[in-house]
Amino acid sequence: MDYQFKEIEQKWQEFWAAHQTFKAEQDSDKPKFYVLDMFPYPSGAGLHVGHPLGYIASDIFSRYKRLKGFNVLHPMGYDSFGLPAEQYAIQTGQHPALTTEVNINTYRRQLDQIGFSFDWSREVRTSEPGYYKWTQWIFMQLFNSWYNLETDKAEDISTLIEKFNAAGTADVKAVCDEEVKSFMPSDWAAMTDEEKQVELIKYRLTYLRESTVNWCAALGTVLANDEVKDGFSERGGHPVEQKKMMQWSMRISAYAERLLQGLKTIDWPEPVKEMQRNWIGKSVGASVRFKIETVPGAAVLPAEDIEVFTTRVDTIFGVSYLVLAPEHELVAALTTPEQANDIKNYIDQTKKKSELDRMADTKTVSGAFTGTYVINPVSGERVQLWIADYVLAGYGTGAVMGVPSGDQRDWLFARHFNLPIVQILDGQKDIEVQADPTKEGLYINSGFINGMQYKEAVETLNKWLEDQKVGKAKINYRMRDAIFGRQRYWGEPIPVYFKNGLPYLIQEEELPLVLPEIDKYLPTESGEPPLGRAENWSYEDQYTYELSTMPGWAGSSWYWYRYMDAQNEGSFASKEAIAYWQDVDLYIGGSEHATGHLLYSRFWNKFLKDLGYVNEEEPFKKLINQGMIQGRSNFVYRVVDEEGRGTNTLVSHGLKGNYKTMALHVDVNIVENEILHVDKFKAFRPEFAEAEFILENGKYICGVEVEKMSKSKFNVVNPDVLIGSYGADTLRMYEMFLGPLEQSKPWNTNGIEGVFKFLRKFWRLFHNDQWEFKVADTEPTKAELKALHKIIKKVQDDIERFSFNTSVSSFMIAVNELTELKCNKKSILQDLVVVLSPYAPHITEELWALLGNTGSISAAAYPVFNPGYMVEDEFSYPVSINGKTRLNLNMSLALETAAIEVLVLADEQVQKYLEGKTPKKMIVVKGRIVNIVI
Secondary structure, three states: OOOOHHHHHHHHHHHHHHHOOOOOOOOOOOOEEEEEEOOOOOOOOOOOOOOHHHHHHHHHHHHHHHHOOOEEEOOOOEOOOOHHHHHHHHHHOOOHHHHHHHHHHHHHHHHHHHOOOOOHHHOOEOOOHHHHHHHHHHHHHHHOEEEEOOOOEEEEHHHHHHHHHHHOOOOOOEEOOOOOOOOOHHHHHHOOHHHHHHHHOOOOOEEEEEEEEEEEOOOOEEEOHHHEEOOEEOOOOOEOEEEEEEEEEEOHHHHHHHHHHHHHHOEOOHHHHHHHHHHHOEEEEEEEEEEEOOOOOOOOOOOOEEEEEEOOHHHHHHOOEEEEOOOOOOHHHHOOHHHHHHHHHHHHHHOOOOHHHHHHOOOOOOOEEEEEEEEOOOOOOEEEEEEOOOOOOOOOOOEEEEOOOOOHHHHHHHHHOOOOOEEEEOOOOOOOEEEOOOOOOEEEEOHHHOOOOHHHHHHHHHHHHHHOOOEEEEEEEOOOOEEOOEOOOOOOEOOEEEEOOEEEEOOHHHOOOOOOOOOOOOOOOOOOOHHHHOOOOOEOOOEEEOOOEOOOOOHHHOHHHHHHOOOOOOOOOOHHHHHHHOOEOEEEEOHHHOOOHHHHHHHHHHHHHHOOOOOOOOOEOEEEEOOOEEEEEEEEEEEEOOOOOEEEEEEOHHHHHHOOEEEEEEOHHHEEOOEEOHHHHHHHOHHHOOOEEEOEOOEOEOEEEEEOOOHHHOOOOOHHHHHHHHOHHHHHHHHHHOOOOOOOEEOOHHHHHHHHHHHHHHHHOOEOOOOOEOOEOOOOOHHHHHHHHHHHHHHHHHHHOOOHHHHHHHHHHHHHHHHHOOOOEHHHHHHHHHHHOOOOHHHHHHHHHHOOOOOOHHHOOOOOOOHHHHOOOEEEEEEEEOOEEEEEEEEEOOOOHHHHHHHHHHOHHHHHHHOOOOOOEEEEEOOOEEEEEO
């Protein structure tokens, strides 16, 4: 029977499900291998052909590793909390859990029909209470922990309390808030419980503080930086402004150095590592305090000085001005009445920009003068105090010194606002300040560091600053603590209640704190988050729960551990499971998560290790970023009149140069090899039902462009359609065939037919001309063994280096060679079936069974490559007579020229061509050719 892919694929998908073929065993003698995909958010649109690319690659590798004798864990689940489901709930009134369930069912159906070898017994959903119970539990551990700089790890908060009891704050070296009290043990003992809680929250790894956030009023929630683009929400395009709010945060900054150093130990793409290095942003420099002058109109100064962090303390003599972030807490107090209006207007403008925009915006120069001056602690110079949006409140101290002579942006700023540009002279000890009409600005000497090399100058300045108590050497990190609250409904409830305005954890045995039912999914009329709508939802019927929910990254920051022991009700995973599976050996997902999910996951992993819950410092040994499959858009061309108005005429692509036209997207599913199905187009766009189509050779040819795959461009290709036409094995192999895994590439359905034909040709190897299954038990020839072992080696090497596209080409070559050899030997074909099975699991399972094997092919062993079969000991000599090739003769390469001549002349076919004539000459080129001249 011909290749009946629909029946075959359904049969084996049912077999795998019924027999739990891919269920991973924890207590196996086999070496473990953990393959993980970044789990998907289940959107209502379902999967398009771009989504499975990484899943197919990881599945090929998982199946290959099983054949190589590994106990493979390859799980799948759903990152099912998220803003899209909540927005749909707001629009329709339908509970997010219901739409999420529908979407998950669609995803599961699509994933199953592609034939993935997932262990579905370990499925997780971040929105299930049984899962987010443990997300809440990890939050509680973070709340009850502090970071001890002496041990360089997180510890239980009880060890900090012990230090306070024994010696107060004297021996405490911690990552904590800037404003912490110094106290003696007696002071601590005298504090009330509430006063102690106020101090402890300044040290906890998760804590409440006022933070500048991306606030989207239309969505009623805080957005992450990657959810904002050009001042608008990525979802819905609503205005976003910078706003100060009391928010939960996590001290990821405590782990900055460990996160940085850990990058040296993992096999990740260098661009991702570099993105994380830049995000962490380690800077070695100094903090310097600039004394604040009296502020006109202010009775009392809000502070004595402003602390600045600089990586170039040696340029301090060239400071022309100081800049504060617009959100800096001292801005209002340091603004004079005359400048108040300018400062207010500038701050209002800044609120419309996201932090990413401000960090990236190097082209514009803007700012406002506060009216206040500060004093340079080294030179004694009086400098103006400004605000500017390129300074961020959360980086360093939220204040920077402007050195126009050493920084392009500072120079542009000074020029724009007509500020002095101070040049630093070296080697001019006798010159303090001089005006040079040929050069711009003031010139001062570099004081007591005059003539020193850079390193010596920095060390000297740092010591002087410390001696004068106006600064010190310091290491700074750009990375800020992570905001951990969202004013949404569809997220994990934070297991906290408030008593007298202070946060307290609920009891562990009360977990999970389940999302309450609410009437609608909008903020309350008084502006509280949606959870404020819940009726009778309070702790012990008297204390208010936290009304924010956790951000989207919470559930994805530890999920790989839950897969290790997904049904455990007593812990997030047992010690035995964690000890066996350890960490993820191969992680495949998108590079867009470099400074979000991947960074937060590393942070939580290190924290869990500090507390002894896990064993590994890094969660993911090897990371591969799959490229994006881009959409291949098609266009029709509408003729327009002189006024630019569209007519009812559409012209084919090759003829559009003769007309004035406008391009219209057309559904790619009604285009085949760029030829438009005109009748289907008329149904797709009824307004063109009576249109005139100007054709080329009787066909309407569409235009083509590569764009992002999206519904709005009508270029989304549904895998369901392709699987219905060609089968899952064809789709799997074709997605790999498109190009290297890590590279982006355009989708082109036109080429899928070639892969389908290859699978039919592969199927035919096992069948005779009447499509009867027919294989022989006879011994294979050397040529057949060579073809087999060539593909065994090639595929093994390709998979190990994740070069899946080249394997597909090699399979095609191997099948062609065996077809030419008319090979139907069972020993050859059975090994070939095993080699192909990671790529095309359904067809190979069927042939494995037809070959007389029981069970699944996944339990087979990958064939052992024998290099001996690749050694050439025989050659098929082309034999030419008078320069024309007449035949080929197989002869040993070990034969000498004389022996070759004897064998050639003795051959019956050669004698037939000689017609009884004696050769005048024989030319033998060993291993190349035999030429006879008669």
